[in-house]
Amino acid sequence: MTDSKPAAGGPLPHMAFPKLGGGQIEIGGPRERHTLLVVYRGKHCGRCKKYLAGLEALKGDWEDAGFDVIAVSADPEPKAQSDVAEFGWSFDVGYDLGEAQMRTLGLYVSEPLSPQETDRRFAEPAVFCVRPDGIIQVVCLSNGPAARPDLAELLDGMKFNIAHNRPARGTA
Template identity: 75%
Template sequence: MSKPDAGGQMPELSFPRFGGGEITVGGARERHTLLIVYRGKHCGRCKKYLGAFEGLQADWQSAGFDIAVVSADPLEKVEADVAEFGWTFPLGFDLSETQMRALGLYVSDPLSPDETDRRFAEPGVFCVRPDGVIQVVCISNGPAARPDLVELLDGMKFNIAHNRPARGTA
């Protein structure tokens, strides 16, 4: 499985958006992009992580970031989560396995039908510059390892203010 290169181009991908329309990442943009990939409705750790992010999204937006959050869940599961948790960030759904692989994400099979009914992506967080270059890539093979979004935002503000290149490219 190939991983996206820090300092490389984010693949251009589109996902259906909860509430209508599409979310597109990759390619040239006016602002930076924060892409969070979560496991889905079945994941309690995702709910905790996204609940914390809900309170941080305005900070990310004021720092110059467009936001995209996506999972492989179908619309019905996303609707149920939004109704339960009141998420207001741009939320995509139906992330395909091809898209998961294009992002270099780990893909898991459900442990049982009680967990979920489809393959899903393990967590990933990407910070992408307006020129489409991946500044930071954080990919996990399980739900317990994710970047601290407060610390990441602080680091991204520094990177932007000092025009830092992507690191880890050697």
């Protein structure tokens, strides 16, 4: 269960997590571009691979629309690196998302069903579209792997929101 839920129209909490290839990914606060942040369950999740393959296919379209594309999970570096090597993701991938960070983002957190699934608690899927001023335009939180927004539809909606300077909705 989430402790709190980030509000559409409110700021994305500031935090950092390690980035594959070195350095850190920082979210929250002002940036030059919009941000698409995708939280995925981890190496153990086949549905995540399919979803992130779709993200990879649309990455150029998201970037052309003015977005930095980021994915992050609770997986440790070796698992995240293994997935990037196997699936060829070219977007920034963060790892070691901590449980306190999951709670700050309002994510649903799950226990592994078995040691074969994974060895740690992990975040269920989420997608955040964040404006350059750090304000959340769209937030989609899921409590399971089968409920995620269609990335092509979301991109189309975000292009419209940007072109027409639409405010975040669902703020009441």
